[in-house]
Amino acid sequence: MKTIILLILSIFLSFMEISAQNETIDIKNKWFFGAEIGRNQINSFELDDAKNSLQAGLLAEYYFTKKWSLYVKLKYFKTGVSFYHHRSGSSSGGFGLNLFPSSTYYGTFKGQVISVPIQVKWEFNIVKKLKGNLKTGYTFNSEIKNEYLNYSSNLNPKDYKKQYGGLVVGLGFSYFLSSNFAIFLDFETYSGTTKGNDGGLFSSNKPTFNSLTNIGVKYNFKK
Numbered sequence: 001m002k003t004i005i006l007l008i009l010s011i012f013l014s015f016m017e018i019s020a021q022n023e024t025i026d027i028k029n030k031w032f033f034g035a036e037i038g039r040n041q042i043n044s045f046e047l048d049d050a051k052n053s054l055q056a057g058l059l060a061e062y063y064f065t066k067k068w069s070l071y072v073k074l075k076y077f078k079t080g081v082s083f084y085h086h087r088s089g090s091s092s093g094g095f096g097l098n099l100f101p102s103s104t105y106y107g108t109f110k111g112q113v114i115s116v117p118i119q120v121k122w123e124f125n126i127v128k129k130l131k132g133n134l135k136t137g138y139t140f141n142s143e144i145k146n147e148y149l150n151y152s153s154n155l156n157p158k159d160y161k162k163q164y165g166g167l168v169v170g171l172g173f174s175y176f177l178s179s180n181f182a183i184f185l186d187f188e189t190y191s192g193t194t195k196g197n198d199g200g201l202f203s204s205n206k207p208t209f210n211s212l213t214n215i216g217v218k219y220n221f222k223k
Contacts, residue, residue: 025129025176027220032061036186036216040077044195044209047082049108055212067123071135075115077190079208082108085198107151109160109195111208116140117168117190129176139168139190148195155196164193172214180220188212 040055055077063069084106119137126132141164148157172186192208 024179026179027063027176028066030063030180030220031222032059032063032182032218032220034059034061034216034218036184036214038212038214041211042078042080042209043211044079044081044207047084047108049080049082049110053078057214059216059218061121061218069121069123071117071119071121071137073115073117075117075212076112077115077210077212078110078112079192079210080108080110081195081206081208083196083198083206087199103154103199105152105155105197105199107155107157107196108149109157109208110147110149111143112145113141113143113192115190117188119168119170123174126173131174131176133172133174135171136167136169139166141166141192151196154199160195161193166191166193181217183217184215186212186214186216188214
């Protein structure tokens with residue numbers, strides 16, 4: 001996976017060196033359509049599960065100013081949660097009352113989702129045709145595969161959602177070879193829904209959380 005990303009990144013830098021034209025980049029009021037591929041890292045695996053996989057997506061972007069755009073994607077990636085928590089019990093001392101009995105909460109969720117993030121993006125110039133960006137928005141997720149493995153009896157996987165929303169935040173870089181064509185490198189995080197908790201009086205939930213690295217191209221077809 002690292003070799004593929006480094007190879008595509010080297011192609012990205014080569015394009016930057018080859019493209020030496022001084023064309024003025026005009027992207028306001030333009031639609032761009034594109035595709036991306038890259039690495040998916042599942043940050044919500046606490047146990048020894050495979051955290052990295054391939055992910056991909058399609059995108060549409062509309063620039064309503066030179067620096068601001070509305071960004072919509074259709075993404076596919078794997079997600080998951082794994083955890084194991086044991087809470088020791090406590091008693092009332094000499095009275096022999098077991099006020100807080102010991103308990104153990106554990107489980108492993110493995111899933112695949114189709115995600116539709118809608119984001120607002122702010123883009124800024126770095127040098128010549130190279131631009132940086134920050135973006136944030138909301139994503140709608142639908143599980144196309146879900147496996148609930150080895151859950152403790154005090155947790156019920158039937159309680160967990162298959163369709164849910166979440167926050168998506170990202171930053172990235174775009175290099176415009178022309179006013180109608182760009183290549184880009186993006187980093188994004190996707191938060192999801194709860195797939196368990198660690199129990200106790202002050203229990204904390206165990207939501208899905210993914211980090212995505214994207215390399216892609218986008219093109220404006222109307223010249």
